[in-house]
Amino acid sequence: MTTKFNWPIIGHKPIVNYLQAMIGNNTLGHAYLFYGPNGLGKNTLAQYFIKSIYCRSDNSPCDHCAHCRQISKQIHPDIIYLDCQPGKKNVTIEQVREARAKIYRGTFLNSHKIIFIRDAQTLSLAAANGLLKILEEPTAKTIFIFLTPTLKSIPKTILSRVQVIKFLPVAVKKFESYLIKKGLDKNQAYELAHLSQGYPGRVLPFLGHSKLLTEYKYSQQNLLSQMSADLNSRFALVEKLAGQVKSEQSQQNAYQFLAQISSLVRDGLLIKNFCFDKVTHVNLKSELANFSSRYSSSHLAQLLNKIKITGRYLEQNVNLRLALENLVLEF
Known part of the structure; x- marks a missing residue:
């Protein structure tokens, strides 16, 4: 058989x-x-x-x-x-x-x-x-x-x-259909599928945990506000990330920070160029539109490159605080 x-x-x-x-x-x-x-x-x-x-x-x-x-x-x-x-x-x-x-x-x-x-x-x-x-x-x-x-x-x-x-990313539409079959309403499925960007494991912890998802969305909204604030506020964020001494946890926090702002800047660039269906943080479209209006498309692309370069610096054990401060100066 x-x-x-x-x-x-x-x-x-x-x-x-x-x-x-x-x-x-x-x-x-x-x-x-x-x-x-x-x-x-x-x-x-x-x-x-x-x-x-x-x-x-x-x-x-x-x-x-x-x-x-x-x-x-x-x-x-x-x-x-x-x-x-x-x-x-x-x-x-x-x-x-x-x-x-x-x-x-x-x-x-x-x-x-x-x-x-x-x-x-x-x-x-x-x-x-x-x-x-x-x-x-x-x-x-x-x-x-x-x-x-x-x-x-x-x-x-x-x-x-x-x-x-x-292994390649899963098509966002395919993942959205999967989530609907699992019982999510269309709006929730749409939001989570886009948030995953084809990596289901990134959002599966949110299923059945609405509080966790709400906290995550708030943290991204707060981060976007901080990156749009004055230089003192951005430097205060770096201080919080880097801590007083270099540690493995500070390094991990920095990598997570780079991944998050890279995703937000990418979304801003997509919105500026009317590629709305590719946006990750669909719940922040209006905030992202305001953020991206401050920059040209070329500057947003340069920011993405700067974030990538900063990640390489961290891999080479460059001073954590200095690397992040140089990055936030570009915003």
Whole structure:
């Protein structure tokens, strides 16, 4: 009997069809790498993929059998999770050695052995090199699944030994239709779909949490007001972001700030050029129109470039406060 698959995935139809065909035809490869920015559903799709490899139900995954329940709880004996240990920034060579030993011991349930690396960009160089031998000469029924937002930090020696699968943003209209089917009214679905900009994971936390969504919208409106205020107010915002001492939290706050103002400036540029259907913050159209009226289109484009350059400065450990102050001077 042909297996029917139950993968309620938003978008990514070609990827879904390909992976389901691999399972249905019993032609699974030994290594897959899913890449694309966070929020696209890589981990969600990987979970359905893994469950369907093990699940024997006619409607797979069933989420009721022992395999499905164990995978949901991350206690399946034949799945090895290679994640960063608490307090560590990288997956270590010691973890890889432990994983290799488990692989060579064979499976507990006479099925596949899966090594699931959900943040492949955190593999240390030694850990990545330690995986090469197994990737080059995999044992029978061993499958590697790597997830990463970008290929930049993945060694070429790994990339050449895996099937690389790129995840793209979901069409906003498609996501809007999905949200309506989930019971949202058309206005809510329209607003959230545009807010996602094709990255469903960015807005799924707002579903059923109207207070959280209201707080987010207020924070964006407040940020837009601050960036439109006088220089002293903008410098006060930088002081709040940078803090008194350099810290990892300050760095994360700065990256989040850059992402938020980039989105708002982009919206302002789109509104100025009458591209209303591309706007992310549809609830702020009037405020964005007022903001963008202060600048020419070329200046807004320059601001977007300045934000991008500031992000690069932060990656190079340039003084956080100085980098942000130079940026807000441009507004």
